[in-house]
Amino acid sequence: xxxxxxxxxxxxxxxxxxxxxxxxxxxxxxxxxxxxxxxxxxxxxxxxxxxxxxxxxxxxxxxxxxxxxxxxx
Amino acid sequence: xxxxxxxxxxxxxxxxxxxxxxxxxxxxxxxxxxxxxxxxxxxxxxxxxxxxxxxxxxxxxxxxxxxxxxxxxxxxxxxxxxxxxxxxxxxxxxxxxxxxxxxxxxxxxxxxxxxxxxxxxxxxxxxxxxxxxxxxxxxxxxxxxxxxxxxxxxxxxxxxxxxxxxxxxxxxxxxxxxxxxxxxxxxxxxxxxxxxxxxxxxxxxxxxxxxxxxxxxxxxxxxxxxxxxxxxxxx
Numbered sequence: 398x399x400x401x402x403x404x405x406x407x408x409x410x411x412x413x414x415x416x417x418x419x420x421x422x423x424x425x426x427x428x429x430x431x432x433x434x435x436x437x438x439x440x441x442x443x444x445x446x447x448x449x450x451x452x453x454x455x456x457x458x459x460x461x462x463x464x465x466x467x468x469x470x
Numbered sequence: 471x472x473x474x475x476x477x478x479x480x481x482x483x484x485x486x487x488x489x490x491x492x493x494x495x496x497x498x499x500x501x502x503x504x505x506x507x508x509x510x511x512x513x514x515x516x517x518x519x520x521x522x523x524x525x526x527x528x529x530x531x532x533x534x535x536x537x538x539x540x541x542x543x544x545x546x547x548x549x550x551x552x553x554x555x556x557x558x559x560x561x562x563x564x565x566x567x568x569x570x571x572x573x574x575x576x577x578x579x580x581x582x583x584x585x586x587x588x589x590x591x592x593x594x595x596x597x598x599x600x601x602x603x604x605x606x607x608x609x610x611x612x613x614x615x616x617x618x619x620x621x622x623x624x625x626x627x628x629x630x631x632x633x634x635x636x637x638x639x640x641x642x643x644x645x646x647x648x649x650x651x652x653x654x655x656x657x658x659x660x661x662x663x664x665x666x667x668x669x670x671x672x673x674x675x676x677x678x679x680x681x682x683x684x685x686x687x688x689x690x691x692x693x694x695x696x697x698x699x700x701x702x703x704x705x
Contacts, residue, residue: 418521420579420683421528426519428689429544430478432557 474512475547475554476530477540477687478505480569489529492517497530500551502558505565508534509554517546531687539572541565541692568692575636575655576685578664582623582650583679613645620644623678627652630671634664639690653690661685 474492482499491497491510500507508530517523524545531542549557558565624642627650637655656664665682672680 417683418525420681422524424577424579424686424689425524425528425542425545428692429542430547430692431544432475432547432549432553 472512472548472550473500473509473554474517475543475549476508476510476527477534477542478507478558478565479534479538479540480505482506482534482538482540485534488533490526491530492523492526500554502555503562505558507554507558508540512548517548519545535576535685535687539569539575540687541568541572542687542689543692571637572655572688572691575657575688576661577688577690578654578656578661578684579682579686579690580627580650580652580654580668581648581681582627582652583647583681584619584623584649584677585647617644620649624650624652626675627671631664631667634660634667637691655688655691656685658685 474495476491476497479499485497485499485508488497488508492512493514495510495512497508497510500509510530527545531540534540620642621644624640628638628640631654635654635656639653641651643649643651654664661684668680668682672678672682
């Protein structure tokens with residue numbers, strides 16, 4: 398469903414696609430109301446190695462590095 | 471029957487074209503007291519932390535953002551209907567207070583990344599007791615400098631947007647590149663002004679990198695003081 402509050406990711410030089418996903422994960426997985434004893438998640442066979450602020454930074458750095466390499470090629 | 475809970479809402483009316491939820495399950499509105507909860511049926515033991523599931527959770531919560539301000543549940547909240555009713559009944563005053571704070575607002579996220587100072591990142595080869603002590607002293611000075619810089623950046627950001635925010639949650643990490651992660655609670659009508667203000671602020675600090683995103687449902691402002699016994703099942 399489209400929303401009148403379209404989300405935006407403002408970055409300087411990085412591709413915003415991965416950042417948008419990582420920002421979503423950061424919000425969904427790290428924050429929100431918690432009902433006692435009722436977070437039941439499975440972390441086996443996942444496609445997310447680690448989720449958190451640090452992964453955002455490392456992803457940004459990786460994206461930055463890829464971009465730099467592309468520019469020098 | 472277990473339910474997957476996405477978010478708590480007030481005065482949302484009927485759902486319109488809500489996206490499918492976790493595992494492709496249809497989402498419905500469960501009226502509870504003066505509130506309602508967006509839920510879908512959930513039949514398995516645990517919720518896989520996958521890209522699809524995380525995005526499905528986010529999409530459902532976001533689908534009502536243009537009509538109301540939801541209180542999102544954290545990813546992986548699987549409960550019975552009775553547990554949900556008990557939860558809401560027991561925390562009704564706290565939930566009302568939280569809705570009063572959040573009503574009409576959205577969350578904007580600002581992450582600031584900096585290059586760590588050379589004093590904090592380079593290490594000399596330790597060849598004697600003297601160089602060890604010198605290295606230690608340098609590390610301590612570097613840490614103090616980093617902490618002071620981090621605090622300055624955080625205070626600076628707060629000063630830039632404080633007239634436009636109703637509340638904020640800020641994490642400062644002096645020893646890390648991602649030095650400040652801030653969530654700002656902003657009234658919807660003030661979003662254009664907030665964006666303009668941040669854009670102007672970024673121009674002033676070219677040595678820093680900014681990741682600005684939003685509007686988000688107020689994930690960072692949903693927490694209410696609760697007893698929390700997490701049940702992480704690693705399989």
